Amino acid sequence: MRLVMLGPPGAGKGTQATRLATELGIPHLSTGDMLRDAVRRGTELGRKAQSIMEKGELLPDDLVVGIMADALKRDECRRGFLLDGFPRTEGQAQALDTLLQASGQTLDRVALLEVDERELVTRLLSRAAKEGRADDTRDVITRRLKVYEAQTRPVVDYYRVRGVLAEVDGVGTPEEVYRRLRQAATPEIA
Ligand code: AP5
Ligand code: MG
Numbered sequence: 243m244r245l246v247m248l249g250p251p252g253a254g255k256g257t258q259a260t261r262l263a264t265e266l267g268i269p270h271l272s273t274g275d276m277l278r279d280a281v282r283r284g285t286e287l288g289r290k291a292q293s294i295m296e297k298g299e300l301l302p303d304d305l306v307v308g309i310m311a312d313a314l315k316r317d318e319c320r321r322g323f324l325l326d327g328f329p330r331t332e333g334q335a336q337a338l339d340t341l342l343q344a345s346g347q348t349l350d351r352v353a354l355l356e357v358d359e360r361e362l363v364t365r366l367l368s369r370a371a372k373e374g375r376a377d378d379t380r381d382v383i384t385r386r387l388k389v390y391e392a393q394t395r396p397v398v399d400y401y402r403v404r405g406v407l408a409e410v411d412g413v414g415t416p417e418e419v420y421r422r423l424r425q426a427a428t429p430e431i432a
């Protein structure tokens with residue numbers, strides 16, 4: 243299975259993707275996790291990414307497309323993958339299509355987790371209290387939500403017109419959301 247998890251900040255992409263990828267036995271590739279790891283390790287990429295992430299802005303397309311192209315070349319991705327946080331702009335979606343086409347692959351499904359803004363803010367502020375992620379402050383959360391609407395919302399339509407989009411209600415317990423996601427993203431094996 244080749245899957246993408248789309249949705250605004252706090253929608254539960256990471257929570258749900260971790261579980262779904264484990265169940266399907268495919269790698270979970272999160273650009274956000276890769277970038278935070280680079281920041282922790284203090285690599286050149288990490289130094290570049292840190293200030294952009296702390297502002298809630300997106301890194302340049304060519305940079306994240308390069309990271310994802312390298313990740314997708316790994317042997318473990320031959321059986322499929324679950325992308326989380328990528329693609330996030332129409333340019334990234336086009337670049338992903340080009341990358342996949344080069345190896346005769348296509349995406350099976352793009353799952354969109356839908357959660358209202360008030361609930362997103364509540365979730366992210368409560369995570370801030372627990373984990374202290376640098377971009378979980380009220381101002382940066384507001385910015386991330388704006389950036390999502392302006393730059394990532396077009397990606398939803400990009401996949402809708404291609405007939406691969408599955409919309410999933412992301413409100414409820416993680417277990418309830420997982421059951422809906424499982425049914426919507428992998429109807430063949432649900
Ligand atoms: P990224 O790490 O992708 O962050 P994000 O999209 O803002 O989303 P989050 O990780 O905050 O939320 P999530 O949807 O994964 O939800 P989660 O499961 O954690 O990106 C961070 C930054 O990196 C970007 O701003 C950008 O700068 C850069 N970046 C990354 N990818 C990029 C790209 N492709 N291009 C350019 N730049 C890029 O859940 C959130 C919280 O809610 C958790 O505490 C969780 O426990 C809780 N929760 C989960 N599900 C539920 C539920 N059902 N009910 C109640 N609480 C729940
Ligand atoms: Mg996440």
